[in-house]
Amino acid sequence: MAKVRTGIIGIGKMGISHLAILGAHPDVEVVGVCDNSKMMIDAIEKYSSFPCFTDHKKMLDTAKPDAVLVAVPTRFHASMVNELLDRNIHVFAEKPFVLKPEEGQPLVDKAKQKGLVNQVGYHNKFLGTFREVKKIVESGLLGDIYHFHGQAYGPVVTKPKSDTWRSSPEEGGGCLMDYASHVIDLINYLLSPVSGARGSELKSIFSKQVDDAVYSTLVLSNGVSGNLSVNWSDETYRKMTTSITINGTTGKLISDANELKVFFHSNNTPAGYSKGWNIKYLTDLTPTVDYYLRGEEYSAQLDYFIKAVQGKGPNALNTFESALQTDKAISFIRQAQK
Amino acid sequence: MDRILFGDNQFFAVNHISDDKSMAQSMKFKEDSAIIRTLDYAINAGVDTFMCTTHDRIANICEYVRQHPDHYKNFKIFPCMPYAHKYANAMTELGIAGTIKQYVPGNVFGSFFKGGVAFLSKDYLSIMELLIDAEMKMFKGVNTPVIFLQNVMTDMLLGMGMKEVLVAFHQYVQKKYNAEAGFITMNMPKLVEFFEGTPVKNPIICASINKVGFRMSGGKELYEHTLKTKQFRAIAMQVLAGGAVPPKEALEYVCSLPNIESILFGASSKTNIEETVSLIHKFDGVAKS
Numbered sequence: 001m002a003k004v005r006t007g008i009i010g011i012g013k014m015g016i017s018h019l020a021i022l023g024a025h026p027d028v029e030v031v032g033v034c035d036n037s038k039m040m041i042d043a044i045e046k047y048s049s050f051p052c053f054t055d056h057k058k059m060l061d062t063a064k065p066d067a068v069l070v071a072v073p074t075r076f077h078a079s080m081v082n083e084l085l086d087r088n089i090h091v092f093a094e095k096p097f098v099l100k101p102e103e104g105q106p107l108v109d110k111a112k113q114k115g116l117v118n119q120v121g122y123h124n125k126f127l128g129t130f131r132e133v134k135k136i137v138e139s140g141l142l143g144d145i146y147h148f149h150g151q152a153y154g155p156v157v158t159k160p161k162s163d164t165w166r167s168s169p170e171e172g173g174g175c176l177m178d179y180a181s182h183v184i185d186l187i188n189y190l191l192s193p194v195s196g197a198r199g200s201e202l203k204s205i206f207s208k209q210v211d212d213a214v215y216s217t218l219v220l221s222n223g224v225s226g227n228l229s230v231n232w233s234d235e236t237y238r239k240m241t242t243s244i245t246i247n248g249t250t251g252k253l254i255s256d257a258n259e260l261k262v263f264f265h266s267n268n269t270p271a272g273y274s275k276g277w278n279i280k281y282l283t284d285l286t287p288t289v290d291y292y293l294r295g296e297e298y299s300a301q302l303d304y305f306i307k308a309v310q311g312k313g314p315n316a317l318n319t320f321e322s323a324l325q326t327d328k329a330i331s332f333i334r335q336a337q338k
Numbered sequence: 339m340d341r342i343l344f345g346d347n348q349f350f351a352v353n354h355i356s357d358d359k360s361m362a363q364s365m366k367f368k369e370d371s372a373i374i375r376t377l378d379y380a381i382n383a384g385v386d387t388f389m390c391t392t393h394d395r396i397a398n399i400c401e402y403v404r405q406h407p408d409h410y411k412n413f414k415i416f417p418c419m420p421y422a423h424k425y426a427n428a429m430t431e432l433g434i435a436g437t438i439k440q441y442v443p444g445n446v447f448g449s450f451f452k453g454g455v456a457f458l459s460k461d462y463l464s465i466m467e468l469l470i471d472a473e474m475k476m477f478k479g480v481n482t483p484v485i486f487l488q489n490v491m492t493d494m495l496l497g498m499g500m501k502e503v504l505v506a507f508h509q510y511v512q513k514k515y516n517a518e519a520g521f522i523t524m525n526m527p528k529l530v531e532f533f534e535g536t537p538v539k540n541p542i543i544c545a546s547i548n549k550v551g552f553r554m555s556g557g558k559e560l561y562e563h564t565l566k567t568k569q570f571r572a573i574a575m576q577v578l579a580g581g582a583v584p585p586k587e588a589l590e591y592v593c594s595l596p597n598i599e600s601i602l603f604g605a606s607s608k609t610n611i612e613e614t615v616s617l618i619h620k621f622d623g624v625a626k627s
Contacts, residue, residue, distance in 0.1 A: 012433060019497070019498060020494045023497040024525070043462050047462070047502050050498070238350070238351050238364075243357070258354065259356050259357070259358075281580065281581070281582065282354075283552050288551055288552075288555060288556075288557055289555055291493075291528065291555055291556075292555040293494060293524070
């Protein structure tokens, strides 16, 4: 089978990691790498064999990719994704999907109507632990779920510092957009889409213009409510740590990326579990990938995208549609500030 | 290289399995004296090499080692750079250019320093050399016979096909620090192949090697085949697969493999350190007879 001709726009922290994964993927030919930073592009041009561009239109015209990864700042997503869809190109966009939810629906519709593969980079769904959580929730054996607590903590902004696009609210910066979006997306996926928020607190701890922490009560479309607690100015964490607790009438579950702990009230449990506490680890739940960088989930999500483009796999996880629900939830949380 | 190398994950709250354990470790090793005490347990068990990331706190350990030359006369450190989370967290906030600006000594975007000149002339390898020098500063006066590139960097360069940069790392640490380069990777078979035909002969490669295939990209069979058929100096890490394999079984497996020069392990307690060392000796003995 011919390789998928793939381009990438935006060589920042995520872009460069995607590029390395694509570079190592046996079914991918990287036909174009684009960034408007001369420094990054010159370095890639000098030391790799990828064709490099500083103008994405030129890349699309010359390289004619089948699929493109968009890893530019969030405020550019909507127009760029739209342009790619108009050119009948399959799109993988970094998260969050769009800055304003109203920009998202036309893109969802266009991708659907044109039959183009569309995916957004919420990588937690490709972790064996969270996938197992989904199975347990779907089994119904936690009983009636009445509460959840989703959290993420990490040490991104731990002292007052200079401003970049990530510190500008108009450009998609801040803890809510960058960090909390992962947790919200996970809640949408594991439980039910967020349909409203009550009493949100967005706190600036060290940043001048954006939030460094977000605390909110979320209401889901199935009626269950729970808490969101996210803080990227917590230096007691070495790196981003995301976890979710789910309380049901016959069980309770606590899971992060590495470790899943679940308690069952009785012997009515999923196969492989028993009454009382059960612990499962990422090592038991995550399949080996062919190339590893920073986590199995990053390779797995791109592999999933490439397979969908090849027609060898589904385009069901992390679609534009599901990512748009996360963008909507972000708006609800903002609106629910006092 | 010694047969057994002592690692540092336990000191810096790196636990691939449990965030709770990771926080407990962070509390346990709050004081540098707790780290030094544990290093001494390892030394007393006959393990003289400490393989560690270039975490800020290692500077204090190096200072202690320099102050006690007699006690640490056979002691070696294998630095592993860069301390990736420092840069990754900075990149989330400052972007790539901002991160370089923050960590390259002097003002890389000015034009009067080596860095400035290097940047303007697009001499990225000189920028890399400046970053290596910045990370190596803390080890001055300490024996560092092997200097490692961390897996995030190795694997990123591998994925992008940047052979020249990996070779340049190898050549620079040899020239400037009279040390051998080592490469940590999660993609051992691919990396071994990548180095074929380059000036990096018989490379030192540190990779996850364990009985359950954890973080062995491409699969355990491919790793075993690579160990059997290729020429390189392997260091096995994550031999316990984050706790998924019991120590005895884990070490028996690793000791039975061909071509593994060293085994890297970390532990917080005297008992665990002694137990691991004696198990390795035991299985090495079995393998030899």
